[in-house]
Amino acid sequence: MINAILGSKQGSSQTFVEGFRIPVTKITAGPCVVTQVKRMDKDGYWSVQLGLGNRKAKNITKPLQNHFKKSNSTPRFIQEIRLKEEPTVKIGDIIKASDFFKAGDVISATGVSKGKGFASGIKLHGFRGGPRTHGQSDRERAPGSLGQTTTPGRVYKGKRMAARMGSNTVTVKNLHIISFTPETNEMTISGQIPGAIGSLITIKKIKEGSLKELEHEVVAQVVQGETQEGEAKNES
Secondary structure, eight states, rough: OOOOEEEEEEEEEEEEEEEEEEEEEEEOOOOOOEEEEEEEHHSSSSEEEESSOOOGGGGSOHHHHHHTTTTTOOOOOEEEEESSOOOOOOOTTEEGGGGGGOOOOOEEEEEEEEOEEEEHHHHOOOOOOOOSSSOTTTTOOOOOOOBBBTTSOOTTTOOSSEEOOOOOOOEEEEEEEEEEEETTTTEESSSSOOTTOEEEEEEEEEEEOOHHHHHHHHHHHHHHHHHHHHHHHHHH
16 A cells, blocks of 8 residues: 655745644645556566656656656656555556545655755864964864874775765654645645755655644653753753
8 A cells, every 4th residue: 555645845834732833844745646566576576656746748858758658647756655565556546645644644754955065064064163363364164184194094984074965865754744635735744844845755654643642742842841941950
């Protein structure tokens, strides 16, 4: 059974649960078209390839155009969803979020974070930088010594240095569906989901739940935060 659907991020907002404000992300989830089905006997595993959105055929490569002919669609995004059992859907079927999602369910959301370009060690890793005095007026944002001399005579692989920042696939787990409107496919999810507005978001169902569970979690987090704050004051 398929337990995931594709969506596009519409932006961030906020809502109130038990009088406490929590951040939310608005998603347009589906509908998706099945563009390919892979089977255990032929491909070695079960999966379903879903397509989301629509685009002009002239902007699609010829191999993909031929691939999409079977489903009679021209989706903007495609994503493969692996399954643990044989899928019951076939190419061309339409998958809707209302088929297996409802308010209160616990989900995970996967998206590609915003790209920041080439960033220094200060921004990327939080390095402190060099001193501002003693003749080092131009070393404030320098990474400093790499710590390598004659032995080993090279920089170890994985050394934290300036590099490209962002554009990473990030998965956020244990989020709750605050609300879901089947007529417009609009879904409101607790927490912040990575990605720019309009980017592809993969939503997978972890388990069924209710909004009461979210309310208890919010209250528990607030109580825990107040307890830690009180302990810090007592120590000071």
